[in-house]
Amino acid sequence: MTNDVQVEAPQAPPDATPTFAMLRTLGGISLISGLLVVLAYQFTLPIIAENQRVRTEQAVFRVIPGAVSKRDFVLTDAGLVPAGEGVQGELIYAAYDADDRLKGIAITGVGNGYAGPVTVLFNYDPACQCIVGSKILQMTETPGFGDKMETDPEFLKNLKALDAKLNADGTALINPIVTVKNGSKTHPWQIDAISGATLSSNAMGKAANTAAQRAAPTIQRDLAKLTAANHTGQD
Amino acid sequence: MAELPKHQEDLSLDTFVRGLWKENPVFVMLLGMCPTLAVSNSAINAISMGLATTFVLAGSGALISWLRNWIPKQVRIASYIVIIATFVTIVDYAIQAISLDLYAALGAFIQLIVVNCIILGRAEAYASQQRLVPTLVNSLGIGAGFTIALFALGSVREILGSGTLFGLHLFGAGFQPWVVMVLPPGGFFVLGAWLLLFNWIKQRGERRADAPTGVPANAR
Numbered sequence A: 001m002t003n004d005v006q007v008e009a010p011q012a013p014p015d016a017t018p019t020f021a022m023l024r025t026l027g028g029i030s031l032i033s034g035l036l037v038v039l040a041y042q043f044t045l046p047i048i049a050e051n052q053r054v055r056t057e058q059a060v061f062r063v064i065p066g067a068v069s070k071r072d073f074v075l076t077d078a079g080l081v082p083a084g085e086g087v088q089g090e091l092i093y094a095a096y097d098a099d100d101r102l103k104g105i106a107i108t109g110v111g112n113g114y115a116g117p118v119t120v121l122f123n124y125d126p127a128c129q130c131i132v133g134s135k136i137l138q139m140t141e142t143p144g145f146g147d148k149m150e151t152d153p154e155f156l157k158n159l160k161a162l163d164a165k166l167n168a169d170g171t172a173l174i175n176p177i178v179t180v181k182n183g184s185k186t187h188p189w190q191i192d193a194i195s196g197a198t199l200s201s202n203a204m205g206k207a208a209n210t211a212a213q214r215a216a217p218t219i220q221r222d223l224a225k226l227t228a229a230n231h232t233g234q235d
Numbered sequence B: 001m002a003e004l005p006k007h008q009e010d011l012s013l014d015t016f017v018r019g020l021w022k023e024n025p026v027f028v029m030l031l032g033m034c035p036t037l038a039v040s041n042s043a044i045n046a047i048s049m050g051l052a053t054t055f056v057l058a059g060s061g062a063l064i065s066w067l068r069n070w071i072p073k074q075v076r077i078a079s080y081i082v083i084i085a086t087f088v089t090i091v092d093y094a095i096q097a098i099s100l101d102l103y104a105a106l107g108a109f110i111q112l113i114v115v116n117c118i119i120l121g122r123a124e125a126y127a128s129q130q131r132l133v134p135t136l137v138n139s140l141g142i143g144a145g146f147t148i149a150l151f152a153l154g155s156v157r158e159i160l161g162s163g164t165l166f167g168l169h170l171f172g173a174g175f176q177p178w179v180v181m182v183l184p185p186g187g188f189f190v191l192g193a194w195l196l197l198f199n200w201i202k203q204r205g206e207r208r209a210d211a212p213t214g215v216p217a218n219a220r
Helices: A019-063 A153-158 A198-220 A223-229 B013-018 B031-038 B043-066 B072-098 B098-107 B111-115 B117-129 B132-162 B184-210
Strands: A069-076 A079-082 A091-096 A101-110 A117-125 A130-138 A177-180 A190-193
Touching: A019 A069, A019 A091, A019 A101, A019 A117, A019 B072, A019 B098, A069 A198, A069 A223, A079 A198, A079 A223, A091 B117, A101 A130, A101 A198, A101 A223, A117 A198, A117 B111, A130 A198, A153 A190, A153 B043, A177 A198, A190 A198, A198 A223, A198 B117, A223 B031, A223 B043, B013 B132, B031 B098, B031 B111, B031 B132, B043 B072, B043 B098, B043 B111, B043 B132, B072 B098, B072 B111, B072 B117, B132 B184
Parallel strands: A177 A190
Antiparallel strands: A069 A079, A069 A091, A091 A101, A101 A117, A117 A130
């Protein structure tokens, strides 16, 4: 900057903008903004809710093969409560086949992986007290490493018969589900980690453990509600 | 940054076209790098992000241009940001209504359109001074330029990094994906390669224009 600039002829002071004009403009723009946002929200709300319903249903039917219908229940301290009765809480999805027999129960669990949370939907079989299938709902793991959890057939075998038996009190798992180092799985409640994706595999183990620890005791206690809901009384 | 237009611009083909090439927001102005690098890991993400940004550009540009004589300059930044945020919220809901998978793939970068400097830059440099129709046309041109640039990155990264384009497998089972291309560093590599190419073409064109007749244009 040179001195010429500083000794330049004094400029006339800028016209004062009336306070009202500023308030009117910001107020008016906020009003327009509010109207547009509320309109967009109201218009898209039913479409988004339907999208979410379809997405959950597809995920449940994929993790529980052979299922054609499902009923949602909320996990509460007092037991299972059918969803939609105003009770808030974690949802589980009981899935039924064409003859209305209980095919499996989809439960969700979250574990922290390498790049963030991994959310997984598990197929819990109440008869064998084990996890018999899984589907990752959301993850941000590294492509080529963490996403092997969805594709590696050896790893997926872990989740075909993963032991989740309850203790004598029915309050927790006898053996918590854990991920062990690649190649060292010796018990049915262990998950053999993918070599090179240990942290992602750990996340899967944590997700399975939290899901089963939280949902299995309530499901076993209230199993009658899930099977009785279809009027056959047995599955 | 492009030179500020000082007078009312007449609508011409150039109003639209210069956003594609001469004032391309990514390859020439290097604006909006955050979504450019972050969501160009697949062609569909890139195009969706480009279209979402174009909608916000056009919508906010039109409203700002329409209201330009009522916005005192003391409150202009606040006004522009509220207007931009409004259109971003609309786009956010629209994408959720179109596809939840797409919404999950784009993640926080939809909301981050609010602070995309292409949009605020256009509002300040163009929409606040020009009439409605030229603003709309110019915004669409800039948006198209942004979308094309994102697609240029997204398609290359998806082909090299996943061996697919729009999710369709291009190569046989023997193809080993170059995974780093869909990871953040790949964004920088591909952007760098495109910038190299564009600047080379531009410089070659300038040399050809400057070269005296009779001398081969590409003589070094």
